[in-house]
Amino acid sequence: MYIYNEGNEQIYLRALKGADIAIWEWNMENNTLFLSNNFTNIIEHTGIDFKDLWDFIQKTAVEPDKVSAKNDLVFFINGNTSIYKSEFRISTNNGKIKSILIKGKAIKNPQGKIRLISGSINDITEKKSLEEHINYLAYYDSLTGLPNRFLFVNDLRTALINSQNGSLIFMDIDDFKLVNDTFGHDYGDLLLVIFSQLINSCIKDLGKLYRLSGDEFIILINKYNSYNKLSELCYHIFNYLKKPFEVKGDKIYITISMGITLFPEDSHDINELYKYADLALYHSKINGKSTFTFFQHEIFNSYRRKVNIEQELKNAVKNNEFHMLYQPQVDIIKNQIIGFESLLRWQNAKLGFVSPAEFIPIAEMTGNIVEIGDWVLNSVCKTIYEMKLKGHELKKISVNVSPIQLKKVGFADKFVNIYKKYGISPSQLEIEITEGTLIDLFSYKIKTINELLKKGVKVSIDDFGTGYSSLNYLTVLPISTIKIDKSFIDNIYHQKNKVIINCMVNLSKSLNYEIIAEGVETKEQLDLLSETGCNIIQGYYFSKPLTINEVEKTLMKKDGFGGV
Numbered sequence: 001m002y003i004y005n006e007g008n009e010q011i012y013l014r015a016l017k018g019a020d021i022a023i024w025e026w027n028m029e030n031n032t033l034f035l036s037n038n039f040t041n042i043i044e045h046t047g048i049d050f051k052d053l054w055d056f057i058q059k060t061a062v063e064p065d066k067v068s069a070k071n072d073l074v075f076f077i078n079g080n081t082s083i084y085k086s087e088f089r090i091s092t093n094n095g096k097i098k099s100i101l102i103k104g105k106a107i108k109n110p111q112g113k114i115r116l117i118s119g120s121i122n123d124i125t126e127k128k129s130l131e132e133h134i135n136y137l138a139y140y141d142s143l144t145g146l147p148n149r150f151l152f153v154n155d156l157r158t159a160l161i162n163s164q165n166g167s168l169i170f171m172d173i174d175d176f177k178l179v180n181d182t183f184g185h186d187y188g189d190l191l192l193v194i195f196s197q198l199i200n201s202c203i204k205d206l207g208k209l210y211r212l213s214g215d216e217f218i219i220l221i222n223k224y225n226s227y228n229k230l231s232e233l234c235y236h237i238f239n240y241l242k243k244p245f246e247v248k249g250d251k252i253y254i255t256i257s258m259g260i261t262l263f264p265e266d267s268h269d270i271n272e273l274y275k276y277a278d279l280a281l282y283h284s285k286i287n288g289k290s291t292f293t294f295f296q297h298e299i300f301n302s303y304r305r306k307v308n309i310e311q312e313l314k315n316a317v318k319n320n321e322f323h324m325l326y327q328p329q330v331d332i333i334k335n336q337i338i339g340f341e342s343l344l345r346w347q348n349a350k351l352g353f354v355s356p357a358e359f360i361p362i363a364e365m366t367g368n369i370v371e372i373g374d375w376v377l378n379s380v381c382k383t384i385y386e387m388k389l390k391g392h393e394l395k396k397i398s399v400n401v402s403p404i405q406l407k408k409v410g411f412a413d414k415f416v417n418i419y420k421k422y423g424i425s426p427s428q429l430e431i432e433i434t435e436g437t438l439i440d441l442f443s444y445k446i447k448t449i450n451e452l453l454k455k456g457v458k459v460s461i462d463d464f465g466t467g468y469s470s471l472n473y474l475t476v477l478p479i480s481t482i483k484i485d486k487s488f489i490d491n492i493y494h495q496k497n498k499v500i501i502n503c504m505v506n507l508s509k510s511l512n513y514e515i516i517a518e519g520v521e522t523k524e525q526l527d528l529l530s531e532t533g534c535n536i537i538q539g540y541y542f543s544k545p546l547t548i549n550e551v552e553k554t555l556m557k558k559d560g561f562g563g564v
């Protein structure tokens with residue numbers, strides 16, 4: 001290692017040139033500014049004298065950077081920083097913009113006053129443009145050139161800090177996946193580019209459009225949050241989308257769904273606002289798409305309840321939270337109970353009692369219904385077995401079966417195994433399938449139903465009359481029972497309903513099916529029903545669903561309908 005003396009000036013100068021650095025020294029006592037030779041090469045200014053650093057900044061820095069460049073120097077001279085370091089852009093003689101980094105250290109006199117500041121200056125133009133490019137990639141979407149999620153969060157934060165009134169419009173192209181799957185991803189990409197340009201030209205300066213991911217876009221509006229104005233904007237966007245898109249010579253129509261949330265009304269939290277706009281969008285999707293929805297707390301509450309139910313259902317079987325009730329079905333001529341419908345009940349520690357009308361559709365959606373359905377079957381068969389041990393041979397118990405259970409391969413075998421395990425005759429069991437389930441008469445469902453029918457299990461059609469189905473399947477399937485839906489019984493006073501019920505009764509008689517009226521609550525309904533010839537009734541008029549102990553008591557009564 002060689003140590004150079006201060007006198008080896010030539011070596012220093014060569015090194016400075018090689019490193020593309022210039023040096024300077026500002027003597028504050030006599031206010032002179034020394035600049036090394038290549039200073040002018042770096043800043044590309046000739047023929048100008050700089051009195052001091054202030055003068056240098058004043059004469060070269062571009063307008064937007066001037067204030068911060070001067071501030072950096074003020075802070076240093078005032079002693080706020082021990083090293084002078086400042087980055088700013090300068091304009092060269094011929095108008096080129098360059099970025100420079102200027103650094104320096106002070107030498108003070110014994111009184112602590114700055115005597116001189118000396119330092120260096122570098123050309124960092126290349127580094128800066130690279131940084132800017134990286135910055136661009138980090139904050140802008142490379143496909144559409146739109147600002148991305150990070151910039152969205154930044155801008156929303158700024159709007160919230162400045163307590164602006166504003167709103168978010170979350171949008172998503174309907175069935176975009178279909179476009180990608182049908183025409184390919186290149187086509188989809190092109191569509192996204194055209195779409196973003198179109199929306200941008202539609203919203204003009206009313207808001208700023210960001211691409212969040214895939215086909216998800218969001219508009220941040222920080223000027224207003226009035227329902228009317230926002231609805232107007234949404235309709236305006238829908239209007240723009242009425243014309244077809246021209247992609248690679250094809251004409252393609254697209255629709256979008258939107259979800260809107262307002263700030264600060266709905267929330268002043270970034271994550272919450274985003275979630276709310278997303279929920280409102282989801283609401284638009286499930287309401288048939290091509291529409292917009294303003295976030296309301298009720299949407300959120302119902303969604304949250306759904307999520308809670310979904311969560312709690314996962315462990316409900318394991319935690320023994322279910323039990324069954326049994327509602328009698330009464331033959332009003334013989335005054336006898338001819339069977340019971342088993343109905344599931346759920347008591348959860350967190351949610352309390354939840355109606356099956358609420359949780360069954362959720363369990364069907366998550367697929368949880370399969371596990372729950374197994375539990376129901378087992379529980380019902382076990383009950384029949386236990387009642388038999390006590391001397392009560394139950395004639396018939398019906399079990400509600402979901403279409404999701406029917407779809408599962410091996411359902412019939414599982415069913416058979418369970419009743420065999422408890423030594424029960426299949427004729428004691430009936431499955432209730434809603435009319436809606438039967439409408440999509442897929443072969444696997446028919447096959448399963450037929451297998452069970454062959455074993456001797458009865459099949460009844462639940463909610464009959466609500467499925468808008470053709471009556472054709474009544475002749476295709478050898479079903480045993482039809483259950484007239486409660487909605488007909490509720491309105492049996494209307495002549496038209498009575499006529500319909502009459503038809504159903506005659507139809508089932510000629511096809512040799514049993515017919516049960518559901519949801520009979522009053523004597524009047526009962527009388528009108530018996531006029532039509534429907535003699536088997538299930539409803540609060542006779543009994544609400546009962547616990548198994550209550551069933552036992554009812555069966556032991558010699559009077560009333562204890563005839564099983």
Ligand code: C2E
Binds near residue numbers: 327360400520539
């Ligand atoms: P559903 O199969 O149509 O069952 C009849 C519903 O009507 C039962 O409601 C019953 O309690 C009610 N009900 C009976 N008589 C009357 C009456 O006179 N007036 C009124 N207002 N209601 C009456 P629940 O128990 O709340 O069950 C609702 C639905 O949940 C059932 O409708 C069924 O679709 C489903 N469900 C119940 N248990 C099960 C089950 O074990 N498995 C499956 N997959 N679904 C079930």
Ligand code: CA
Binds near residue numbers: 462
């Ligand atoms: Ca039912």
Ligand code: CA
Binds near residue numbers: 462485486518
């Ligand atoms: Ca029903």
